[in-house]
Amino acid sequence: MSERSMPRCWNRESKPHRFCPxxxxxxxxxxxGMAIDxxxxxxxxxFACDIGCSLLAWDFFTFPSLQTHHGRTTPVMVGLxxxxxxxxxxxYMGDGGGYAIGLQHLISAALRDDPITVILVNNTVYAMTGGQMAPTTLxxxxxxTSPFGRDVDATGIPVKGPEMLKAVVHPEAYLARGTVAQVLKLKKAIQKGLEAQMAGHFSFIEALSTCPTNWRTSASATWAFLEKEMGDYYKVAELMH
Ligand SMILES: Cc1ncc(C[n+]2csc(CCOP(=O)(O)OP(=O)(O)O)c2C)c(N)n1
Ligand code: SF4
Ligand SMILES: [Mg+2]
Structure with missing residues (x-):
């Protein structure tokens, strides 16, 4: 990322980034960062990040950051x-952190209408540990761990988080799904989530995201999987606003 396109709240003392290309x-x-700026x-x-590739962001911002146990980022931020x-x-967490080990915390925070903003990165796999099947695997x-393809008869259907939370949230909570294919729309959704928090309500934004390392995809195949396969199953939308 060039210096000019960095959010102001980006920590220039941190290393450029640690994520895979x-x-x-x-x-x-x-x-x-842009939403906060x-x-x-x-x-x-x-800012609190979970275990998973999200933890690589622990020193990205100028504001205080902390890193929690796997799946415990939601209750830590409720406490804060x-x-x-x-x-x-x-x-900030992955789909494994939010929809598997941390699912009960997420639902409890939504039920209580805790005024925090949860951002969940859906890349359809447990990325940091080598690409195992996640609750969101298509x-x-x-x-x-599903070398012949995910068998939903044996493993259940992939989690649609915002749709699931819609059943339990306060009417003034904010729920949306965005995508890294539309960063400015994603920024807008995060802003609305932060505004809901400031108005005293729970907010949740799922972001469809890429993991070419574990998907083992080329640049064009990565983008096609994000936009076509993931976009077909996981609809980008505001569900509560
Ligand atoms: C309590 C606990 N269980 C399991 C692990 C192993 N572990 C580390 S990261 C991870 C999965 C991360 O996947 P996800 O949350 O989707 O984040 P991603 O890396 O895909 O961004 C797991 C299972 C752990 N560190 N701690
Ligand atoms: S490409 Fe995948 S493995 Fe690499 S940092 Fe991103 S989420 Fe992690
Ligand atoms: Mg993941």
């Missing part, structure tokens, strides 16, 4: 928000 995490983080919230934001309600609490998708 073509990874979507950097684009989600850029959208978050435009709302002028860097002075009171706390309760201790200091003036802070803007951003919980039907028929080959992964390290």
């Amino acid at each position: 073509g990874c979507g995490h950097g684009l989600v983080l850029k959208a978050l 435009e709302l002028d919230l860097a002075g009171r934001t706390v 928000k309760r201790a200091d309600p003036d802070q803007i609490a951003v919980a 039907p028929g998708q080959k992964t390290e």
Whole structure:
């Protein structure tokens, strides 16, 4: 990323980035940084990242960052928000962290309408550990642990997180699915999520993202999988706004 296109809240002391070439995490983080800059919230934001490739972002921003145990980012940020309600609490995690080991925390926070913003990166795999099947792996998708393609009869259907949370959230909560294929729209969704938090409500944004390393895809095949296969199953939309 060139210096000019960096969000102001980007920490210039950190290394440029640690993600693989073509990874979507950097684009989600850029959208978050731009959203925070435009709302002028860097002075009171706390960022927490989960275990998984999200943890590579622990020193990206100028505001305080912390890193939690796998799946525990949501309750850690609920605790932070309760201790200091003036802070803007951003919980950043992968689909394994949010929809598998941390699912009960996510649903509980949504049910309680905890005023935090959860950003979940859906790359359809457990990326950091080598590309195992995740709750979001598509039907028929080959992964390290589903080498013949995901069998939904045996493993259940892939999780559609915002749709699932819609059944339990407060009417003024914010829920959306964005994509790294549309970074400015993703930024707008994150801004609306932060605004919902400032109005005292829970917010959740899932971002469709790329993992060419574990998908073992070329640049063009990576983008085609994101836009066609993932986009067909996971509809980009605002579900509550
Ligand atoms: C309690 C615990 N269980 C399991 C692990 C192993 N582990 C590390 S990262 C990870 C999965 C990460 O996948 P995801 O949350 O989707 O993030 P991604 O790397 O895909 O961005 C797992 C299972 C761990 N570190 N701690
Ligand atoms: S393994 Fe996948 S998600 Fe992790 S940094 Fe590499 S491309 Fe990104
Ligand atoms: Mg993942």
